[in-house]
Amino acid sequence: MPNRLALKRKSAYLAQLGRCYYCGLPMWQDDLDSFSRAHNIKPSQAKPLKCTAEHLEARQDGGLDTAQNIVAACWSCNQRRHKRKKAPAPDAYLDLVQQRVRKGRWHCAPLLTAFGALFAGHDSGGEATS
Template sequence: MWDANPQEFIVHYGISPGLAKRFQCTAEHVEARRDGGKDVAPNIVAACLFCNTTRHKAKHPVDAAEHASLVRSRLAKGRWHPSQVKAAFSQRIAPPV
């Protein structure tokens, strides 16, 4: 993820600005505000923009504990981001910084 300036991230991974936007660091509420989640440190985690915006828009969003389990499971399998994102990173053209 990147926070203030995407340019270094774009160059490092050799991706387009549009794809880099998906990886902007955002503050995600573990328990959504609409479900009573508060703006307190234990309820806020760093998440890329893509994950933050898609998690709560799901037809059947899962609660915080189920989501944490899903994240751990997918990360352990190396399957967190969609295949097109993984492909973009595996084909990076810029050398690592």
């Protein structure tokens, strides 16, 4: 039986239509090879897109394992946020990531090419913008 955090991650993944909270790219949960084939990318390119549970307020700062505090983020975005000396606030990090994605300076070029159409006209939660 999955643990509580895994269930909250899956719930966030579904609510976000399988897209990363920060960069907006599709993510995979259990089957890297199927995801890679479906998107015509190499498994090594898809590996950073594994879905993780991202605590908006980190546990070390008192953040809880609640649905309000957990979003689904790709491994790459999650790691990059928390490898900084001081993890930026979620809103500031979201803005930073989306600016870099728009400039083509976040994920590797093959990923940006493969998923480029997803960036136009969508926000990070998978919702169409006007």
